[in-house]
Amino acid sequence: MLADQQFLRIPGPSPIPPSVQLAMGKPMIGHRDQEAKSLIKQLKPRLNPIFGTKEDVLILTGSGTAALEMAVVNSVEPGDEVLVLVSGSFGDRFTKICQAYGIHVHRLDTKWGEAINPKDVKTYIQAHPNLKGVFATYCETSTGVLNPVKELAAVVRNHSDALIIVDGVSCVGAVPVEMDNWGIDILVTGSQKAFMLPAGLAFIAASERAWNRIEENNTPRFYLDLKRYRDNIKNDTTPFTPALSLLFGLEQVLRLLETEGLENVFARHRLMMQMTRSAFKAHHIELLTPDEAASPTVTAVKPTDFKAEAFRKILNEEFKVSIAGGQHQLKGEIFRIGHMGYCSPADVLQTISLIEIALIRIGKTVELGKGIEAAQKTYLA
Template identity: 45%
Template sequence: MWKSRLFTPGPTPVPDEILLEMAKPLIHHRTPQFRKILAECFNGLKELFQTKEDVMILTSSGTGAMEAAISNLLSPGEKCLVVEGGKFGERFREIAVAYGAGVTTLPVEWGKSATPSEIEAALKKEPDIKVVFTTLCETSTGTHTDVKGIGEIIRHRPDTLLAVDGISSLGAVECRTDEWGVDVMISASQKAFMLPPGLAFISLSPKAWEKSAKTKTPRYYFDLSAYRKAAAKEDTPYTPALTLIIGLAGVLKMLKTEGIENVWKRHYLLAEATRQAVKALGLQLLAEHPSNAVTAVRAPEEIDAEALTKALRDSSGITFAGGQGKLKGKIFRIAHLGWVDQYEILQAIAALELQLLKMGYALQPGAGVGAAEKVFLE
């Protein structure tokens, strides 16, 4: 017998009280009762995004908000720069190409991150770039990007916007949308928000709203001006995913009680314990600048990472994520994202140790757990 435990970078575990709240009989969405819940969500999202602007709630997974960013901000033929250091940078490029934008890619070796000076050089070469797309945590490689530094480069350019995919990291790692000069910030429900998949969130700066009013790309369901107009009346333009929004109000309250800076600290501690544990087992991290949302670990030469994650899932109910794209079979990823505490990290590391031992990898039993405990003690 074992219990099922998720250590994947989405979906992530949902707190029991939130599941129970979402299991209550439905209410109607055009009612004062629901408007009150929606108003709480809009306020809580502003705090989490660290923005004064509206954060709009879309009924879609995170990719829907990525698509909304592109269709609202780029007219066909307009240029954008996409930082591509993994699966999700790739996705921004694919969407931009699908919408007929002119795409310049800034290729980044998987596991590394783009630097502000690389962005600056790319913008110097092509000053007519309208939007720079980057990813706060490139989930496929567990890599953190210096969005603050990139914001410093872009905020002084009147005709260039910075759009950030914070889908796997907003609510887990420090992220200050307004202060850092982020024009478009995107996230989704199934990661640090501790909810099931189905909601995406997006905020636009005044500069981005101005650009969106001039953008000629046809759009309807993801025309963000409709969401903004409705939000001003504590409403949504279409039938919202009521159940998830009721859950959202609950998790935002939990996060507010913990305090956003404490939430970031908790994720740092969980991530640091995971990093020290895998290093103590003689394993290597993939990321040069690891994110506190997810840790990508290179599998030992002799072990196939896919076989390792499958065996863990089948024999202990512990689910890690495998590698994506060209990293398939080479890495596994341990997420410490959302509703996760120190004891769960110790369980994950203990299960990893046992599985590696079963697969013939030589390690000192308890070495990883001990290293993680040391971080928690300090």
């Protein structure tokens, strides 16, 4: 293989479009100069349709986890009762962030590979009337599950006074989200997934109801103080030094998304998911998640007659294709294929072709081209 060739098919960071790479190479500017203010001014309204909100989408220089912590520290206080909906590793991360701030955490766990059931949430919150917040993960990256956040938000809103706070890091920009219409109070995402950028930017928006709670929150915070970001964004700036090169890239990312059209972006991701899943079904290789809970951005596969890690190793060594392994209790049990952001059906067909060869290399009997054929038929359907 070519020494510098790499096919990145993990669920983040995702590949970066060449035009975005070029945009990030622009000469640096002063972050307090008018040119930077003009850049932020024109970026602001273009983020609203992706979040489905009329509220300001705030830009944070930091990872997605920084924004998750920002959501926690601004919305609830030490001693408050919250419910964390856990369907995988990143729901568990929300739990750990809350516990780090002395928040009283209730967990509602579901089997990894299954989506959170809104009926279970309704039952739980009715039994715990003092909840101040409910934390949910839209796409659980560790399992390839897309949780029904629209229905979850409706349950929380209809049966409690708790805020509904959503981690959308691995799917916002690739799936529909209507923050205002669905009643989501705080929504978070990051730059290195469907936004097709390197890690280093995070985005967060809050509802009017959430802002009322944030204003009353006395938890000490400095860099992660949402009020600072809100006050600064109104003046087309940020409270602390922004990652300007990433903002240059973000401008081009938004141009690409607008050119394709968000509905077409969402349809492309659904199609790539369906193509990937149909290929593994054709080879009778078990998928971790059922169709109704499957994420358009990442597919988790649970082999029963070959080793996931051995398969990943062959795929990387022979073809420089990187796919992700399992996390925590699924470590060594599954592998995960990312199909988000700068990824197309052509990329999926190439990946499936190489996967079929790697399966034969590790000794699994498969019919070459059967998965490709299934994916092609899905594409043509």
